[in-house]
Amino acid sequence: YEVIIDTAGSKGEEVKIKALSREKADKLQAVLMQEVQTPNEAIHSNDNEDHAQVSTQEIPQWKYSLSTGTLLRLGLSTNYLRGVWVLLLFAGSILQQLDMNLLDENYNSQLERAYETYINADYTMTLLLIAIPLIFIVGIIITTIEIFIKYFGLKLTRTKHDLQLEMGLRTNTRVTLKPIRVQVFTVLINPVQRYLNLFQVQLALANSTDVTDKSKIKIPGLPKKIVRNVRDFLFDFREGESMEVFTPHHLLFIRRCVVGLLPLLVGLSLWYIFLDFFRWELILPVILLYLPILIISQWYAYKAIILQFTDEFLIKKTGLWTKKTEIIPIYKLQSIT
Incomplete structure (x- = not known):
């Protein structure tokens, strides 16, 4: 086993300790996470209180694991x-x-x-x-x-101060997350997975690098209740809170339709240049089939784009088939372009 240590604002891996046994890796992880607890929990406590606090911290508040059928x-x-x-x-x-x-x-x-x-x-x-x-x-x-x-053996455990994730068959990975480290909470779902109650959660971590894929943790196959539990642990998010809603200008819909016409125009141009049998009786059905599909799909994709503001959060919703909801705490925004 190896233990990788990184902090918010650092590059992906600050310290990497290899060739550890499972027992020693677990102990090192527990000691390090205990040392980074908030100061008010470490001050003004005697030995008995410290021992009781550590014991309480290690007791899982809830667990979730993916079964083979899931x-x-x-x-x-x-x-x-x-x-x-x-x-x-x-x-x-x-x-x-x-x-x-x-x-x-x-x-x-x-x-x-x-x-x-x-x-x-x-x-x-x-x-x-x-x-x-x-x-x-x-x-x-x-x-x-x-x-x-x-994702074989995926286990999600919430303790008092952190969220522990373990998964992987070929490479077993265990990650301990603290709420302060998570910048963006994303939920992905398509109609089939919604029917099966299998949501995917992506956690974008605070990282100074621009490589977003390496700073994201993907947790698939979660029921809606567990998704809410994870969200409420990471952020103090309250549903039903008053919010301002913004939708994009209709010119975005027109632009998406124009871009969607490009493959059709390019295909017809290549057909006309390189093939001899350019016949309108063959092309017209293709156009009549392509245009309604393009307009309807782009209209629903345009209507799915919603930006919501509360006093503490920015919520972005996009997606036609796969619905994507991003929740960003406003105080964690790094830049606006």
Whole structure:
């Protein structure tokens, strides 16, 4: 095991201590976290009070752990297109290596003649109808395996002063978080995961570096009640508090529609330049199908953008399919651009 120590405003890793046993790593973590408690808890206390305080601190107030079934549901409802993309990249890399190292020009020409002679359009269509669902299923399996490896054994424990997170199959990671370290609290949810009550929480930590991915902790598969418990522990957030609501100008919707038209225009231009059968009877149905989907999707994406202010928090809501809610304490804002 190794223990990594970092502080708010520092780079990701200030001190790294390697080659420790599990027992010594746990003891070192407990001692360090005990030393950083607030001063008013360390002053004016005798030995008995200190001992009672430490014992109370170590008693978990609540726990949550991901079961195997929850991990499976999480894998099936997560962004499985990532798995499809990884599979396509892997297959493309293999085909490129085969084409460069094993196949010469004569063999390529023979394959082309064989394709033109023996393989017709019906065969190609049948192959696509089989290959596309198969690739989709394999992508889901890849994503599910990735979820199992990364979040297996996830345990979330709240003590009096901190939040403890443990997860990982290949690399077991244990993190102890204090509320002062968290700058942004983010909740992600899509309709499928909302039905399954599987919310994802992201905690953006105070860090002087600009690499945001390394300073974020992702905790998936949490029910709504646990999400509220984590939020209330990190921030003194009160629901129902009066707030000001702002929505973006309608020009943003127009700009998003114009940007969404670019792929259609580029595709039609390439079709007209490089292909001979540029026919409006083929293009018009594509346009009539593309435009309503573009306008409707961009309208709902535009309406989903909401900015809310309370006396203490800034709340930002975005997302069409995956809803994203960010809660930022105003006193922790570092800059406004």
